[in-house]
Amino acid sequence: MKEWFTIDTIEHIIQQYQMLGPLFSMLLTAVEAFIPFIPLVVIVIANVNAFGFLFGFLISWAGSSIGAYLLFLVVRKFGKHPKFQKYIQRQRVQKLIKWVDMNGFTPLLILLCFPFTPAIIVNIVAGLSNLRKQYYLIAILVGKLIMILTMSGLGYDIRALLTDPIKLVLVTIVLVILWFAGKQMENRLNKKVERDLRALEKEKGVSRK
Template identity: 35%
Template sequence: MNEDVSNLDELQDMISDSVVGDFIIQLLQFYGGFGPIPGILLPFIEAFLPFLPIIVFILANSIVYGLVMGFLLSWAGSLAGAIIVFVLVRKSEKFRWVRRIKYQKHIQKITTFFDRRGFTPLFLLLCFPFSPSALLNVVVAFTKMSIKQVILALALGKAVMIFSVSYVGDSITSFAEEPVKTIIVGIAIGLFWIIGKYIEKRIQTDVEREDGETT
């Protein structure tokens, strides 16, 4: 009990002078009787309303539910929201106004880049908490990347991002003050990248095999 109070005080110090942060913590505690639903719902909603403070949600979850459970809830909610946004945008390409957005020159340059590079740049961008993940969800929906590739990048990239925020905290100076944390986060990025590239290669091999069988 004392440890939970200490952790809560530490979080409140990190987001001092943040009315939104204090409100989120109180909200999660108040609705604690609903189990993990609030912890999943807040990151899920952020995928549709990107102006909401995802970092505050992740930190609050790690305090209220614990580091491991808080990480899992944040990851599940954020990933589910991102996948739904991606699918909705891709399905909406039949509308003329969506196609107008898709074929704008600057959008085409970005989608061409992702089409050529595939998994790696999307994964790396999603690893960082300050990347425009909501914009990435929309732009990637306009690419030729398969839904399996996109979900893979979303799942692994968001896992690294949420883990780093939960583990390191929202203070960038923590990286300089505690180099061990920097090393651990760096290892996590490298490990997830290797896993992702391996799975992506397997997906591409399966697709090529299926194409060969149909021809």
């Protein structure tokens, strides 16, 4: 197994990946929006190492943004189909939809900036909400820009990353910090959802009296 983890082997795999072309790489990045267990960070690192930092970043950003917006549009189009109602009517989903309708795209933009937040859930909830299409497109483009740029900067030059222990440790620390920050932001937003909806219900109760 060790031969699979040598620098030469990894560089050879990247060269083979490069031969598939930028369109395949962009498509693979877009598909990740629909299949979340595909590791986006690995795809982005492969893209910037195969096609150069700038072009690899642009491929990743375009593909990830296209995939996220397509998922949003699919959910917006078919989300109210009877077959999906048992998932949509779940209490947690309904709470998130209502909260997005109340607060707009800014919280979604913040979530989309972090690499390890559940982007597929964000896209689905946004699609089920009444958020305007153009506003969510802006949130996707800006959020993905920040997220993909961060990944590209951390993973560019795979040889230096794997041969320099200090750089590898620093990148690992940054990724852990990003993961932790994303989870903290997600937890805070979840608590804010509960607070805002409780306050809304209380206001409704007072107005009825």
